[in-house]
Amino acid sequence: MNPEQLKCHDCVHSRASFLARLTRTSFGYRCSLDWRPEQVDQVTGRTQPGYYAFCSSTRCDSAICGFAAKAWTPRTKKDIFTLLKVQR
Secondary structure, X not given: OOHHHOOHHHEXXXXXXXXXXXXXXXXXXXXXXXXXXXXXXXXXXXXEOOEEEEHHHHHHOOOOOOOOOOOOXXXXXXXXXXXXXXXX
């Protein structure tokens, strides 16, 4: 089993609304490991509040999770066996 088979919707760090979980749209999932702090726009002076980044961008960043899903943690007990298969 490849690390690419570890899906973000099965990870304990993913956050999504009920509708996003129901439809399984990828833009609805956000990773709680990748917090982006608030930023001030220098042109308009508006402050953009902090937010969690999308899971898809976190999987691309090798410092946090990466394609190998090194920060993936199972959400339920049944997914522990999936993690054990990958670690072989």
